[in-house]
Amino acid sequence: MKHISSKNILIAFSFLLIFSCKKEEKKIDNPVPVPAPTPDPYTYNNELQSSKDISFATYVISDLDMICAYASQGISGDYEATPSQSSSTTTIVSDTMVKQIVYACNNSRCKDGRLRNGAAFFYYGYDPTNNYWAQPNANHYESYGFSASVYLDDFRVNDWKVQIFDPSQPAHIRNTLAGDLYNPALTNLTWEISGKFQFINNLDPSRNLVWEGVIKKTLKNTSDTAVFANKKAKVKWHLAKLDYIGSFSGMRSSSQTLYTYKIDSNTPLYRDMTCSYAPQGATDVTEFHPFVFGKSVFTIGDYHPRTIDYGPTLNCDNKVNISFKDESHTEELD
Known part of the structure; x- marks a missing residue:
């Protein structure tokens, strides 16, 4: 019998162990599910004209309020025809008997650079239907209880005709002081303009729009006696610092598209009447006071949504600066 060495026995035993051991199955962890990307709820469109048009409309509405403010003092102010425009006129007619102020312009290139035509009528007498806020003795824009119904007759600003949407429903300008017993050193003068307007573009009807809502204005430096000497005085508008807030909505005619526009109280639009801006190449523009601070949100x-x-x-x-999605555009307004 052949001798089997212990070395051979050890090798054989090792092979037996290797091939007889059951391999442990490798456990595979469940993969973490990757969430599907959230679909963008908005449609991408990089057009900017609607933002510029709605900004221009905001200027026009706020300017109507300022025209009333000046006209109440018997002057055209910033909305007077420039001296070099000999063929154009602006006229203020004030009738205290019927409590009516009329601002009329004829091919007037005004001091703010806008070309205006037509007339704006401000009726500040009490009317139980259309002007029930008016107080009997509130004959001045600065007075508590001043309220005016606004009508427009073929009123045009640059290439836009601006009209009351429903002539039987006038717009309104109101002094919104809570009462006559206030202290100008502690309480700012406030007003609002509200209504529904239609803007018709003479050159491009697709840009027509409807504007309906309210803009509220605050004279931020009411306490400055150089601006507002006392409760019986007239505001010196060329020194005014003004805040605007509000919201409005409407439709753009190009596609019957609805829009909204909001100026939040945290970021009001600010107009400094000591800032007079003249666009490059403009002549005789001496009293254009743009908004110089603040933000608005425009959805169409x-x-x-656009942040302006x-x-x-x-x-x-x-x-x-008009920003939306991940884009930002700097634009010069009209």
Whole structure:
């Protein structure tokens, strides 16, 4: 019998162990599910004209309020025809008997650079239907209880005709002081303009729009006696610092698209009447006072909401930054 060495026995035993051991199955962890990307609820569109048009409409509405403010003092102010425009006129007619103020312009290139035609009528007498806010003795824009119904007759600003949407439903300008017993050193003068307007573009009907809502204005430096000497005085508007807030909505005619526009109280639009901006190449523009600070949010259709930023600094210009999605555009307004 052959001798089997212990070495051979050890090798054989090792092979037996290796091949007889059951391999442990490798456990595979369940993969972490990757969430599907959230679909963008908005439709991408990088057009900017609607933002510029709605900003222009905001100027026009706020200017109607300022025209009433000046006309109440018997002057045209910034909305007077420039001296070099000999063929154009602006006229203020004030009738205290019927409590009516009329601002009329004929091919008037005004001091703010806008070309105006037509007339604006402000009726500040009490009317139980159309002007029930008016107080009997509130004959001045600065007075508590002043309220005016606004009517427009073929009123045009640059290439836009501006009209009351429903002539039987006038717009309104109101002094919104809570009462006559106030202290100008502690309480700012406030007003609002509200109504429904239609803007018709003479050159491009697709840009027509309807504007309905309210803009509220605050004289931020009411306490400055150089601006407002006392409760019986007239505001010196060329020194005024003004805040605007409000919201409105409507429709753009190009596609019957609905829109909304909001100026929040945290970021009001700011107008410094000591800032007079003249666009490059403009002549005789001496009293254009643009918004120089603040933000508004503009939504139109299912496009990404637009933030219209008039500037984080008080630069005296007419530029805005329009941002949406991940884009930002700097534009000069009309």
